[in-house]
Amino acid sequence: MLLLIKKDLVIHKLSWLLYFAMLLFFMMFNKDVLFVVAIMSAIVIMNTFHFDELANGNKLWNSLPFTRKEIVSARYNTLLVVLIIVTTVAMAAARIINGEWSSAFSSLAIWEEVIGSFIVMTVSASIFFPLVYKFAQKKTIFTFVLLFIGTSIAGAYAVSYLYKYLIESTSIIQSMGNGLYWATLAFGSLVCYVLSWGLSLKIYKAKEFI
Amino acid sequence: MDHVIELKNVNKSYNHFSVSNVSVQIKKGFVTGIIGSNGAGKSTIMRMILNLVKPDSGDVHIFGMDYAKHEKSIKDRIGFIYSEDVLYDELTLQDQKKLIAPCYSQWDDTLFRQYCDTFELPLKQKLKSFSKGMKVKATLAIALSHKADLLIMDEPTAGLDPVFRREFLDIMQDIMLDGNKSIVLSTHIMSDLSTIADYITYVQKGRIAFSKEIHELQENYAVVRGGIELLDRDTEQCFLAIKKTRTGFEGLSANLNEAESLFGNEAVIEKASLEDIMYYMQGGKNVAVVN
Numbered sequence: 001m002l003l004l005i006k007k008d009l010v011i012h013k014l015s016w017l018l019y020f021a022m023l024l025f026f027m028m029f030n031k032d033v034l035f036v037v038a039i040m041s042a043i044v045i046m047n048t049f050h051f052d053e054l055a056n057g058n059k060l061w062n063s064l065p066f067t068r069k070e071i072v073s074a075r076y077n078t079l080l081v082v083l084i085i086v087t088t089v090a091m092a093a094a095r096i097i098n099g100e101w102s103s104a105f106s107s108l109a110i111w112e113e114v115i116g117s118f119i120v121m122t123v124s125a126s127i128f129f130p131l132v133y134k135f136a137q138k139k140t141i142f143t144f145v146l147l148f149i150g151t152s153i154a155g156a157y158a159v160s161y162l163y164k165y166l167i168e169s170t171s172i173i174q175s176m177g178n179g180l181y182w183a184t185l186a187f188g189s190l191v192c193y194v195l196s197w198g199l200s201l202k203i204y205k206a207k208e209f210i
Numbered sequence: 211m212d213h214v215i216e217l218k219n220v221n222k223s224y225n226h227f228s229v230s231n232v233s234v235q236i237k238k239g240f241v242t243g244i245i246g247s248n249g250a251g252k253s254t255i256m257r258m259i260l261n262l263v264k265p266d267s268g269d270v271h272i273f274g275m276d277y278a279k280h281e282k283s284i285k286d287r288i289g290f291i292y293s294e295d296v297l298y299d300e301l302t303l304q305d306q307k308k309l310i311a312p313c314y315s316q317w318d319d320t321l322f323r324q325y326c327d328t329f330e331l332p333l334k335q336k337l338k339s340f341s342k343g344m345k346v347k348a349t350l351a352i353a354l355s356h357k358a359d360l361l362i363m364d365e366p367t368a369g370l371d372p373v374f375r376r377e378f379l380d381i382m383q384d385i386m387l388d389g390n391k392s393i394v395l396s397t398h399i400m401s402d403l404s405t406i407a408d409y410i411t412y413v414q415k416g417r418i419a420f421s422k423e424i425h426e427l428q429e430n431y432a433v434v435r436g437g438i439e440l441l442d443r444d445t446e447q448c449f450l451a452i453k454k455t456r457t458g459f460e461g462l463s464a465n466l467n468e469a470e471s472l473f474g475n476e477a478v479i480e481k482a483s484l485e486d487i488m489y490y491m492q493g494g495k496n497v498a499v500v501n
Contacts, residue, residue, distance in 0.1 A: 007309050011298055051298060060296040062262055064313045065285040209262040210253075 004074030027093045035156045037117035040086045042152035046145040053141040072204045115182045120155035122189040126196035133203045214392045220268030229416040243403035244396040246413035252396040256364045289353025293365035299338035314356035322355035343374040361393045400484035432466040436477030451490040462490035
């Protein structure tokens with residue numbers, strides 16, 4: 001499985017430079033960590049699907065000594081690895097650009113933004129990964145790429161505005177505490193992710209590579 | 211174990227096409243050609259052998275093992291070549307090798323470099339700059355470098371020029387000098403097979419029409435041409451398929467000796483090529499298949 005995760009990261013090759021340049025660009029324009037991590041992770045992971053689809057990667061990796069379970073599981077793990085890489089770089093960039101561990105204009109603390117981006121990505125992936133495994137083909141994969149990136153951006157704003165709304169208009173967060181609020185959301189998104197993982201496995205095991 | 215592949219009562223249905231009750235055994239150490247016209251079901255059978263498509267029912271055993279329990283160890287011993295590209299265009303062959311090599315337990319880097327030298331493949335050039343023939347060679351170099359016992363090739367020469375096809379078949383012959391390898395090759399280009407195949411399995415409308423030694427086919431199958439007056443209910447029994455005109459007929463017989471004793475010098479009797487066999491069995495224009 002580690003080989004498959006490595007493959008998912010390596011096939012981008014020099015595109016990584018472009019990804020990091022984009023990340024810095026967004027950070028320079030005062031986008032918060034939540035937004036930047038969500039959009040960059042979405043771009044990287046969906047490009048992985050895109051590259052695989054264009055190269056008949058499913059046929060290739062299913063002909064090599066791997067099981068379908070390993071192939072799907074590797075992709076779910078790859079997203080977590082990508083999240084760690086992108087978050088680390090984004091936080092380092094925030095530290096350098098802002099001189100402190102926070103985003104310039106975000107109302108959230110940096111740790112809340114990190115958890116927020118985790119929630120956005122796991123929920124978006126939970127919805128899209130099974131759909132991609134079920135329906136994506138060479139001709140349609142790019143549409144899925146755009147939809148996933150769009151959903152991730154919308155998700156980033158939704159998480160941010162929901163927090164703001166709950167703080168300003170309700171007493172939910174005050175009563176349950178910030179830590180519990182984010183932990184509940186993170187746990188919920190993790191459950192979604194695990195369920196989606198199982199669904200993707202079921203879909204992929206029944207898939208035919210023609 | 212004499213058989214590298216064993217399919218038993220395998221069925222697979224799609225909306226407008228099905229592979230029905232396929233039972234076939236592929237012998238170890240030989241080249242087996244799977245032939246049939248476009249859409250006959252060759253690729254579906256190949257994909258079931260590779261576990262890319264799962265049969266609705268029936269058993270698929272590779273090296274005596276099934277995919278449910280031994281998927282990784284089976285695939286570790288298989289090399290594959292497809293008619294379409296399965297390599298990443300943006301990577302160099304060297305990069306692609308780095309991704310694939312660790313997947314196999316018996317990968318031999320020296321062997322890979324030897325094949326790249328033999329096939330004149332540039333390691334540091336992006337695969338998108340490779341011609342179709344070079345891509346097939348690159349896949350072949352990868353397939354051969356992990357010392358696969360079984361090579362499965364689905365239409366490997368499709369879309370290639372005749373010069374490269376000849377070169378490819380020469381490479382196949384060299385591989386078979388090893389004696390331990392088995393090759394299963396599906397194609398609809400008969401000339402590819404007549405030089406290298408030991409066995410021929412003919413797929414027709416999703417069924418195995420026959421699976422025989424190529425010498426048996428070449429020795430026994432004949433095309434008979436003669437006047438229509440030579441045909442009657444008894445003589446027609448000699449043919450697998452007949453094409454009749456007002457004055458004459460052409461027929462495919464699976465028994466050259468019987469045809470010679472029946473028609474003697476009154477008809478023209480020639481050994482059938484694989485192409486002839488496929489044409490008549492397929493029921494080419496105006497050919498009636500005799501049951």
